[in-house]
Amino acid sequence: MNANLLQTPIDYLKGVGPNRAELLRKELGIHTYQDLINFFPNRYIDKTRFYKINELQQNTAEVQVVGKIINIKTVDQKRGSRMVAEFIDDSGKMELVWFRGQKWIRENIKINTPYVIFGKTNWFNGMFNMPHPEMELLEEHQKNLRTAMQPVYPSTEKLTKAGITNRVINKLMQQLFIETGGRFYDTLSKDIKEELKLISRAEAMFNIHFPKSQELLARAQFRLKFEELFYIQLQLLIKNMIHKQKIKGFVFEQVGENFGEFYQEHLPFELTGAQKRVVKEIRSDLGSGAQMNRLLQGDVGSGKTIVALMSMLIALDNGFQACLMAPTEILSVQHYNGLVELCKELKTSIYLLTGSSKTSKRREIHEKLENGEINILIGTHALLEDKVKFKNLGLAIIDEQHRFGVAQRSKLWQKNHLPPHILVMTATPIPRTLAMSLYGDLDVSVIDELPPGRQEIKTVHRYDSNRLKVFKFIRDEIQKGRQIYIVYPLIQESATMDYKDLMDGYESIAREFPMPEYQISIVHGQMKPTDKEFEMQRFVKGETQIMVATTVIEVGVNVPNASVMIIESAERFGLSQLHQLRGRVGRGAEQSYCILMTSHKLSSDAKTRLETMVSTSDGFEIAEVDLKLRGPGDLMGTQQSGVLNLKIADIVQDNQILKSARFYAKKLLAEDPEMKLPENKMIGYTFEQLGVHKNIWNYIS
Ligand code: ADP
Numbered sequence: 001m002n003a004n005l006l007q008t009p010i011d012y013l014k015g016v017g018p019n020r021a022e023l024l025r026k027e028l029g030i031h032t033y034q035d036l037i038n039f040f041p042n043r044y045i046d047k048t049r050f051y052k053i054n055e056l057q058q059n060t061a062e063v064q065v066v067g068k069i070i071n072i073k074t075v076d077q078k079r080g081s082r083m084v085a086e087f088i089d090d091s092g093k094m095e096l097v098w099f100r101g102q103k104w105i106r107e108n109i110k111i112n113t114p115y116v117i118f119g120k121t122n123w124f125n126g127m128f129n130m131p132h133p134e135m136e137l138l139e140e141h142q143k144n145l146r147t148a149m150q151p152v153y154p155s156t157e158k159l160t161k162a163g164i165t166n167r168v169i170n171k172l173m174q175q176l177f178i179e180t181g182g183r184f185y186d187t188l189s190k191d192i193k194e195e196l197k198l199i200s201r202a203e204a205m206f207n208i209h210f211p212k213s214q215e216l217l218a219r220a221q222f223r224l225k226f227e228e229l230f231y232i233q234l235q236l237l238i239k240n241m242i243h244k245q246k247i248k249g250f251v252f253e254q255v256g257e258n259f260g261e262f263y264q265e266h267l268p269f270e271l272t273g274a275q276k277r278v279v280k281e282i283r284s285d286l287g288s289g290a291q292m293n294r295l296l297q298g299d300v301g302s303g304k305t306i307v308a309l310m311s312m313l314i315a316l317d318n319g320f321q322a323c324l325m326a327p328t329e330i331l332s333v334q335h336y337n338g339l340v341e342l343c344k345e346l347k348t349s350i351y352l353l354t355g356s357s358k359t360s361k362r363r364e365i366h367e368k369l370e371n372g373e374i375n376i377l378i379g380t381h382a383l384l385e386d387k388v389k390f391k392n393l394g395l396a397i398i399d400e401q402h403r404f405g406v407a408q409r410s411k412l413w414q415k416n417h418l419p420p421h422i423l424v425m426t427a428t429p430i431p432r433t434l435a436m437s438l439y440g441d442l443d444v445s446v447i448d449e450l451p452p453g454r455q456e457i458k459t460v461h462r463y464d465s466n467r468l469k470v471f472k473f474i475r476d477e478i479q480k481g482r483q484i485y486i487v488y489p490l491i492q493e494s495a496t497m498d499y500k501d502l503m504d505g506y507e508s509i510a511r512e513f514p515m516p517e518y519q520i521s522i523v524h525g526q527m528k529p530t531d532k533e534f535e536m537q538r539f540v541k542g543e544t545q546i547m548v549a550t551t552v553i554e555v556g557v558n559v560p561n562a563s564v565m566i567i568e569s570a571e572r573f574g575l576s577q578l579h580q581l582r583g584r585v586g587r588g589a590e591q592s593y594c595i596l597m598t599s600h601k602l603s604s605d606a607k608t609r610l611e612t613m614v615s616t617s618d619g620f621e622i623a624e625v626d627l628k629l630r631g632p633g634d635l636m637g638t639q640q641s642g643v644l645n646l647k648i649a650d651i652v653q654d655n656q657i658l659k660s661a662r663f664y665a666k667k668l669l670a671e672d673p674e675m676k677l678p679e680n681k682m683i684g685y686t687f688e689q690l691g692v693h694k695n696i697w698n699y700i701s
């Protein structure tokens, strides 16, 4: 079909006047015929199926049942009355309920006569009931046989008020199929369609709006989901390809003095197999001539820091500078101390720059950075300031990437005439499906192995009512020389209230663990960085046994002697946060514990989160559960949720289709990257159209 016809403004469709057109544009984003065609129902009412009463499920949305009323009575209630009918079939009994229109019901409803009823059911008093059912005599029903499933389109209040009901949308859709003849050109190659047994696009479009059967609906959905995911993958892969071809990077040819000496003589431990593999991947990127854009995923404690250091040493060996950016002051300081220690035998100059660096120090850093005296700069967002200019930045590493936005990433790029190589490290494992959709254009390395000798952290869930036992446990552990974290939630919107929780908690802990026998540190977001650092250091040095804190300690803090993590109001934390917090312990040789404290009131999601934490410590498994509970948009934050604004596919539920779409997109690009072969022409054309009309989001910078 003529593609231009589909670009016709929606105003021209018969049945759409200027008012309706305006509403369709504003409320549903429908500007053209094409947009309307791509406006998919979000559910279907299946009037092809009849349920028996004993088959009803508590969650069944809308159902159709055949049976008869055996009696009707009026029941008085607080305000007015309701009418209740007993309705039976050969499998059981349910009730029909009316709150309005009782006179009409009484005068028109026939007792002991077969009816088809349709509506939503509720479970009440040990029985199903259906309020205000649609009813039709079975005899009538059989005369006007309805075979089709009825689509239900998403709607808005404004649309409903303006009379654009589901029926109207249905009519418009029919009109659209009439005007266009329903002949939509195909957008996938014959090969793909044959291998996956896909129905044609025209057939899929027809059946998504007017399903002829359950089976055809399923096939239509499959085909359209595949298509949507296929084009997203194609975009991501092409972006990656162009990136590799066009964006030249510094070539780090040699592995020299720094790397060599460190690797031969100063490695504090043997690298795990996973660390070795990842270092190799990075080395090969750095030598390839293209700019590296790599995501390094590795669970808390998997040993990303040493990989970061070795990558930076390669940059140094080739005459370049490197920087490492972390999201918090505490973490930057810790990285700085750790790396200085690791490099103490090397001739590298490492500096720290954070928001609280003194002016004189800043000046020194700015100067030495520009004349190349500094090899490695570590710090917070302060690194992004315009004044910070490198002589020749070759590699930028970003730790805990989910806290930095894309804009900040690209700011690092602008610090050079050529973009530096970029490595982003995250300890929040991103489920594979999500990584494929969001970061399909990044290369991904995974450290999926923990250093040897780590003990599993014992995780338990305790109710607040058991607090005394928990206190006793803390006392025993301190007796053994261990240190304890106690963490309170801090959620931005209610910062003052949470702050109070923290202070109340601190006071009760201080009462329970009095000085001078016990020493307690406290760290929270409203403290000055220097005070925070002071308190942290007391804990690091072992001067205090208990650290009371908010989630500011979530990221990176490393105190191997701390072996107990107590999380207060654990039901208020998300899974990835719980996992991060737990990762603060289990860093030394001792058996470590994580205790999740909650009240008795728990939502079912909260229960799932707690059960997940107790049953597994595998970050990827936890991430998958998190994705299922929260949905992708929420998981990645609003910033990136636009990416997941899919029309029909769901990257969690359709992850098999996603994998297959990625496979075929890769295959196509390997065989015919320009999409010029006759059989792939349609794909190339469609891809171009997507670019022009921006139907698929254009999100990663
Ligand atoms: P993360 O991936 O969370 O940043 P770190 O790099 O901080 O992990 O490493 C956690 C701890 O494990 C550190 O104390 C580090 O020295 C240690 N470590 C890292 N790799 C190894 C290894 N291969 N063998 C033994 N210990 C290691």
Ligand code: MG
Pocket (backbone or CB within 6 Å): 304, 305, 399, 556
């Ligand atoms: Mg780390």
